[in-house]
Amino acid sequence: MKPAVLTGVHYMTGDEACAEGALAAGCRFFGGYPITPATEIAEHMAERLPEVGGTFIQMEDEIAAMASILGAAWAGQKTMTSTSGPGFSLMMENIGLGICTETPCVVVNVQRAGPSTGLPTMGAQGDMMQARWGSHGHYEIIALSPSSAQEFFDQTITAFNLSEKYRVPVIILADEVIGHMSEKVVIPRAEDIKLVSRPRPKGRKDRFRVYQPAENGVAPMPDAGEGYKIHVTGLTHDERGYPVMTVEAQAEMVTRITRKITDNRGDIIMTESSMVEDADIVLVSYGISGRTSLAAMHQARAMGMKVGLLRLLTIWPFAEEQIRALAERVKAFITVEINLGQMHLEVMRCAEGRAACHLVGHPGGTVITPEDVLARIKEVYK
Amino acid sequence: MTATASTTPVLKHPLDDLIRTDRIPHIWCTGCGTGTVFSACLNAMKSSGIDLQKTCMVSGIGCSGRAAGYVNLDSFHTTHGRAIPFATGLKLGNPELNVIVFSGDGDLFAIGGNHFIHAARRNIDMTVICVNNLTYGMTGGQVAATTPYKAKTTTTPMGNPETPFNLPLLAWASGATFVARWTMLHIRELMDCIQTAILKSGFSFIEVLAPCPTNYGRRNKEKGLESLKLYQDRTIIRNNADPADLDIDFQKGVVLGEFVNRERPTCIESYDRTCRPKG
Numbered sequence: 001m002k003p004a005v006l007t008g009v010h011y012m013t014g015d016e017a018c019a020e021g022a023l024a025a026g027c028r029f030f031g032g033y034p035i036t037p038a039t040e041i042a043e044h045m046a047e048r049l050p051e052v053g054g055t056f057i058q059m060e061d062e063i064a065a066m067a068s069i070l071g072a073a074w075a076g077q078k079t080m081t082s083t084s085g086p087g088f089s090l091m092m093e094n095i096g097l098g099i100c101t102e103t104p105c106v107v108v109n110v111q112r113a114g115p116s117t118g119l120p121t122m123g124a125q126g127d128m129m130q131a132r133w134g135s136h137g138h139y140e141i142i143a144l145s146p147s148s149a150q151e152f153f154d155q156t157i158t159a160f161n162l163s164e165k166y167r168v169p170v171i172i173l174a175d176e177v178i179g180h181m182s183e184k185v186v187i188p189r190a191e192d193i194k195l196v197s198r199p200r201p202k203g204r205k206d207r208f209r210v211y212q213p214a215e216n217g218v219a220p221m222p223d224a225g226e227g228y229k230i231h232v233t234g235l236t237h238d239e240r241g242y243p244v245m246t247v248e249a250q251a252e253m254v255t256r257i258t259r260k261i262t263d264n265r266g267d268i269i270m271t272e273s274s275m276v277e278d279a280d281i282v283l284v285s286y287g288i289s290g291r292t293s294l295a296a297m298h299q300a301r302a303m304g305m306k307v308g309l310l311r312l313l314t315i316w317p318f319a320e321e322q323i324r325a326l327a328e329r330v331k332a333f334i335t336v337e338i339n340l341g342q343m344h345l346e347v348m349r350c351a352e353g354r355a356a357c358h359l360v361g362h363p364g365g366t367v368i369t370p371e372d373v374l375a376r377i378k379e380v381y382k
Numbered sequence: 383m384t385a386t387a388s389t390t391p392v393l394k395h396p397l398d399d400l401i402r403t404d405r406i407p408h409i410w411c412t413g414c415g416t417g418t419v420f421s422a423c424l425n426a427m428k429s430s431g432i433d434l435q436k437t438c439m440v441s442g443i444g445c446s447g448r449a450a451g452y453v454n455l456d457s458f459h460t461t462h463g464r465a466i467p468f469a470t471g472l473k474l475g476n477p478e479l480n481v482i483v484f485s486g487d488g489d490l491f492a493i494g495g496n497h498f499i500h501a502a503r504r505n506i507d508m509t510v511i512c513v514n515n516l517t518y519g520m521t522g523g524q525v526a527a528t529t530p531y532k533a534k535t536t537t538t539p540m541g542n543p544e545t546p547f548n549l550p551l552l553a554w555a556s557g558a559t560f561v562a563r564w565t566m567l568h569i570r571e572l573m574d575c576i577q578t579a580i581l582k583s584g585f586s587f588i589e590v591l592a593p594c595p596t597n598y599g600r601r602n603k604e605k606g607l608e609s610l611k612l613y614q615d616r617t618i619i620r621n622n623a624d625p626a627d628l629d630i631d632f633q634k635g636v637v638l639g640e641f642v643n644r645e646r647p648t649c650i651e652s653y654d655r656t657c658r659p660k661g
Contacts, residue, residue: 001659029475031467050653050657050658050659051658055475055653056657057649059467059470060496060497063464064464064496064497067460067461067467067468067470067471068468068470068471068474069471070468070471071458071468071469071470071472071473072472072474072475073475074456074475075471075472075474075476075479076475077476079471079475093461093464094461094464097460097464224438224456224458224472224476224479225435225436225438225456225476225478225479227435229454229455229456230456230457231450231451231459232457232459233451233458234459234460234461235459242402242404242405242451243451243459
């Protein structure tokens with residue numbers, strides 16, 4: 001029987017690293033549904049969860065999988081599901097319920113090429129905007145994107161910590177290549193892994209208001225069965241959790257659940273900058289394309305071109321401040337992503353015309369090569 | 383007798399402690415049967431002796447889906463059709479919780495039908511109470527998976543061309559360990575039945591017929607009181623009846639009673655036995 005945290009050096013796939021990251025973060029409930037290329041996460045959780053006292057269930061579809069992790073989160077567990085494009089579409093309904101009811105949980109999307117059934121076994125990065133706006137209504141979400149198996153492990157822990165801290169579903173936008181690639185993963189000692197748990201209520205149970213926020217905009221969250229007699233609804237609600245069908249209640253609730261994310265952008269957003277200090281061109285990328293871009297950057301530097309890389313570890317909220325600051329001094333951005341321009345539009349929005357914005361994109365099914373990126377760098381650099 | 387504090391009449395309903403009284407008045411129409419089923423459920427929860435602090439009610443969307451908003455316990459009003467998978471996570475996340483799903487026929491058997499059969503198959507230890515008013519009441523009376531053949535609704539203005547589900551048969555075939563049907567008029571039987579279902583380990587299902595005079599009855603020349611007359615005159619109590627004989631046809635007579643009460647390992651028992659490491 002293995003412990004929850006497999007401290008040591010491993011050779012594993014990104015999908016396995018994600019599952020191990022979840023276990024290390026304290027995830028003890030997984031509701032899933034098989035789908036390529038995310039199935040291995042569910043398979044690994046099915047094997048590992050019962051031996052660490054957790055529970056795995058394969059639900060009847062992704063709608064149910066997402067509903068089950070919300071229910072288990074209110075039972076007090078740290079919970080996760082994993083899927084790919086078609087399943088991600090089905091999960092949108094209850095991702096919205098998770099946002100509205102402020103339920104911490106982690107949703108992993110190992111992206112494949114779409115639309116529809118698309119290229120099930122072949123990677124893409126086409127769900128970036130779906131992660132942002134896929135459920136109805138106006139909301140803020142947190143989404144991360146790993147560039148390696150190690151980062152898939154690390155980010156899964158980060159995703160749990162952010163979801164617990166801000167009481168919001170956190171999405172990990174991996175891709176088929178990162179999910180299926182095997183590489184070195186170092187798992188630290190359990191005591192060296194920083195874990196965050198949801199804020200807990202204090203004081204009298206009869207005076208408790210389930211959506212009364214603390215200073216950071218996040219309300220303490222009890223478990224079902226603790227005697228707080230909470231009411232949780234996807235209807236617009238007040239601090240007591242009671243449905244209130246007014247314009248004012250809608251404004252108050254939506255403003256709070258968006259501001260708890262936007263007001264804490266500095267705490268949430270993580271980027272990695274390489275050689276941007278003197279750069280004329282900055283590549284903006286993430287996931288597998290972030291690695292492609294790093295290789296292209298080094299090749300361009302070797303040829304004497306001043307190229308840097310801003311790698312987005314956090315996709316949402318978008319790293320607006322970083323792009324705005326760079327736009328003041330660089331000549332051009334080149335966004336590298338396996339879609340036909342999604343985060344590219346965000347870069348353009350934040351550059352506000354102060355720097356040229358280019359795209360190296362691809363509709364999906366294969367990676368973008370460093371040569372593709374280098375060719376574009378040369379064109380832009382002229 | 384002198385007027386003292388102890389003799390001052392207290393206008394308190396015996397179920398007040400289980401109701402969020404600050405949310406009353408409720409949304410249910412005059413003549414609606416949901417409130418009666420709701421109070422039968424609360425009475426049964428009380429009389430069953432279960433730990434109410436460890437008891438949760440989960441609802442979907444619709445008129446009866448609002449029940450979760452009125453019960454003064456941990457309560458979850460989820461998305462349309464998804465009460466059962468949410469409740470599945472709640473139960474598996476903390477097996478000590480008693481989980482009661484209270485929702486309507488449209489929610490549980492059209493949009494949520496797939497979840498129902500799978501929760502029954504898995505034998506998740508929960509009690510599902512379906513208020514069957516034969517229609518989508520909340521949205522104004524559209525055809526449901528339970529609407530009788532030829533009945534008029536706003537989306538079947540010429541009459542329903544489809545055949546409705548036999549819900550107890552579906553529950554039995556899917557593996558439910560307790561299956562019953564009552565009407566909201568059979569209040570004593572219903573309370574006893576809900577108590578039995580709550581105390582029963584495994585997936586328990588109770589269908590409760592209830593009138594929707596506002597959005598079903600008035601289009602089918604059936605006043606609220608006439609629905610109750612049908613419940614009284616055109617029903618037959620036949621425990622252990624063959625589930626195949628349970629179609630709802632008031633011309634022939636509708637069979638009520640407890641039809642299934644069998645033993646099967648629950649999802650959690652089976653998971654612990656099959657998947658957990660030994661020793």
